[in-house]
Amino acid sequence: MAQKTQKQVPAPQGVVDKTYHFFEWALSAFSFTLVFIVFEMQAYTIPTGSMADTLKGAHFRLQCRQCGYPYDFDYLPDRNYGRPDNTTHTENIPIIPNPPRCPSCGFYREPLRLLYRRVGDKVVYQSSDAAQRWDFDREHVFPVRRAERVKAPDGKIYTVPIEEFWHWQDPSQLEPVMKGDRIFVLKSLYQFADPQRWDVVVFKNPLEPRQNYIKRLIGLPGEKIEIIDGDIYINDELARKPERVQNELWMPVYDNDFQPITPEVERFNGHAWKQPFINVADSDWKLNPDNLTVFRLHSEPDRIHTITYDPQIGNNFRATYAYDDPEGPTSGYEIMPVCSDLQISFYIENSESVGRIGAGLSKYGIRYRAIVDWSGTARLEQLDESGVATILQSMPIDLSAATGRVRFRFANVDHQLILQLGDNKVVHDLGKLADAMGPRQETMPEVTIHGAGTMELSHIRIHRDIHYISEDRIERAGPGDPFQLGKDEFFVCGDNSPNSLDARLWPRAGLGNLLSDGTRHEYRMGTVPRDYLVGKAFFVYWPGPYKPYNNTKPAQWMDKTRLGRLAKIFLNIPCVDGMKFIYGGGS
Numbered sequence: 115m116a117q118k119t120q121k122q123v124p125a126p127q128g129v130v131d132k133t134y135h136f137f138e139w140a141l142s143a144f145s146f147t148l149v150f151i152v153f154e155m156q157a158y159t160i161p162t163g164s165m166a167d168t169l170k171g172a173h174f175r176l177q178c179r180q181c182g183y184p185y186d187f188d189y190l191p192d193r194n195y196g197r198p199d200n201t202t203h204t205e206n207i208p209i210i211p212n213p214p215r216c217p218s219c220g221f222y223r224e225p226l227r228l229l230y231r232r233v234g235d236k237v238v239y240q241s242s243d244a245a246q247r248w249d250f251d252r253e254h255v256f257p258v259r260r261a262e263r264v265k266a267p268d269g270k271i272y273t274v275p276i277e278e279f280w281h282w283q284d285p286s287q288l289e290p291v292m293k294g295d296r297i298f299v300l301k302s303l304y305q306f307a308d309p310q311r312w313d314v315v316v317f318k319n320p321l322e323p324r325q326n327y328i329k330r331l332i333g334l335p336g337e338k339i340e341i342i343d344g345d346i347y348i349n350d351e352l353a354r355k356p357e358r359v360q361n362e363l364w365m366p367v368y369d370n371d372f373q374p375i376t377p378e379v380e381r382f383n384g385h386a387w388k389q390p391f392i393n394v395a396d397s398d399w400k401l402n403p404d405n406l407t408v409f410r411l412h413s414e415p416d417r418i419h420t421i422t423y424d425p426q427i428g429n430n431f432r433a434t435y436a437y438d439d440p441e442g443p444t445s446g447y448e449i450m451p452v453c454s455d456l457q458i459s460f461y462i463e464n465s466e467s468v469g470r471i472g473a474g475l476s477k478y479g480i481r482y483r484a485i486v487d488w489s490g491t492a493r494l495e496q497l498d499e500s501g502v503a504t505i506l507q508s509m510p511i512d513l514s515a516a517t518g519r520v521r522f523r524f525a526n527v528d529h530q531l532i533l534q535l536g537d538n539k540v541v542h543d544l545g546k547l548a549d550a551m552g553p554r555q556e557t558m559p560e561v562t563i564h565g566a567g568t569m570e571l572s573h574i575r576i577h578r579d580i581h582y583i584s585e586d587r588i589e590r591a592g593p594g595d596p597f598q599l600g601k602d603e604f605f606v607c608g609d610n611s612p613n614s615l616d617a618r619l620w621p622r623a624g625l626g627n628l629l630s631d632g633t634r635h636e637y638r639m640g641t642v643p644r645d646y647l648v649g650k651a652f653f654v655y656w657p658g659p660y661k662p663y664n665n666t667k668p669a670q671w672m673d674k675t676r677l678g679r680l681a682k683i684f685l686n687i688p689c690v691d692g693m694k695f696i697y698g699g700g701s
Contacts, residue, residue, distance in 0.1 A: 196260025292658025310699025320624025333605030344581030390428030433581035455579035469567020657692025
């Protein structure tokens with residue numbers, strides 16, 4: 115029987131046109147995306163903590179076990195865990211070698227016990243009960259194998275294998291590792307506009323141009339840079355930060371909203387915790403009445419009552435970073451310089467609308483005070499040694515909108531005194547020269563709160579400014595050692611100043627293109643050439659996500675296979691509140 119053949123029916127013209135237009139659209143979209151990524155914008159992942167806390171590399175996201183204050187702590191895969199750089203553990207791990215410290219209440223977490231430390235074939239450390247723990251508690255032992263470069267007496271450098279065995283007691287000592295922030299970078303911006311000071315820039319590392327670095331732009335071509343007492347001076351004048359940049363760089367010293375649950379524990383900076391604000395003389399502030407995190411005052415409207423912050427009880431004003439190892443060689447808390455650019459803020463509720471509210475800050479032993487009189491006057495003062503005030507600035511303010519709770523802020527930053535109450539703002543400029551605020555002294559600043567009348571204060575917080583480490587810790591641009599930039603040369607620093615390998619520290623000239631004679635062009639030590647600028651970082655689009663399921667049995671089972679590890683990504687919860695714009699000089 116003859117086989118029937120099926121007649122081929124051509125597709126309608128409309129279907130052909132739609133198919134053609136779909137592929138045309140898809141090709142155009144792909145081409146546009148490719149051009150956009152190559153020439154306009156690119157996504158980067160932050161590899162290290164040199165820009166923390168503005169931008170974070172791989173890190174632990176922690177919460178103080180005493181007061182609940184949230185903070186981040188650096189994860190160093192190579193130095194601490196013997197893993198390649200830019201890799202992370204997928205499971206929960208203990209924090210070693212030193213425990214972090216809360217930046218608000220000063221609580222040190224309990225350290226892990228080091229059972230063994232073997233360098234080569236020699237055991238150099240063994241705890242007294244190591245053998246017992248090794249025999250009966252092996253599942254709670256965390257091994258680390260890494261290598262260290264050591265210098266022998268003959269001057270030669272050797273790589274020595276090291277094994278460490280750490281004991282953890284309960285799962286609460288294990289933490290998930292968050293990957294570094296993912297950011298968007300405008301790649302071609304600097305082809306059309308000049309870079310601005312305080313921009314966060316991506317650039318080719320002059321010492322190894324195949325690597326991309328990210329730092330904050332500090333010095334521009336032709337400028338003379340000098341870092342004095344944590345501040346940046348350009349051509350002998352202090353360079354002030356734009357307001358949005360400054361707000362990003364405030365770091366916590368104390369937050370009264372977060373108070374320990376067991377203050378009698380002896381691990382708050384080496385002692386038990388108590389309220390660091392105390393009454394001065396016969397002042398009568400009620401601090402934490404009824405176990406609330408508020409300060410109350412009920413007094414005559416013409417009598418000032420003062421409380422002061424005691425840095426020997428609470429965290430002091432040294433330029434410490436909660437992100438860093440508190441006992442590290444470059445970031446040890448007791449060796450850090452004092453930072454005297456501070457801010458105190460709180461919310462005030464004054465139902466009677468009489469009396470006064472104010473705060474005081476000192477720098478180099480000189481005291482400054484901001485006072486608001488509820489009759490409608492604000493003033494900034496300087497006090498002499500006997501407490502006599504000289505008015506630096508006084509102006510009437512509108513308090514008609516200052517009803518209910520209103521925010522009070524007093525800052526001494528970048529040689530400016532800034533008083534703000536609600537929408538009212540008073541600023542006094544003390545000058546941009548290095549000695550504008552008096553001779554430099556390594557003394558702890560004073561922080562005080564003053565009040566008269568009936569009021570309640572809440573959300574009391576102290577912050578310090580970023581403090582660029584200088585002097586004997588850096589190679590260039592320290593006090594008395596200004597660094598002159600030439601044409602098309604830039605100077606960069608990391609926000610995490612104690613732990614940033616940047617222009618202050620680069621030990622050799624930058625590498626340029628290969629020349630015809632086989633040598634390489636060199637760029638001057640400590641500079642980023644214009645042609646090495648890649649672009650400006652402007653948005654954190656994917657911070658390290660939460661990993662609440664990391665220590666569960668399903669997650670541990672998924673970790674065993676590559677497909678399972680990929681599927682585990684969908685168990686993570688995005689950290690939406692970490693998405694943010696990255697502010698720079700144009701902010």
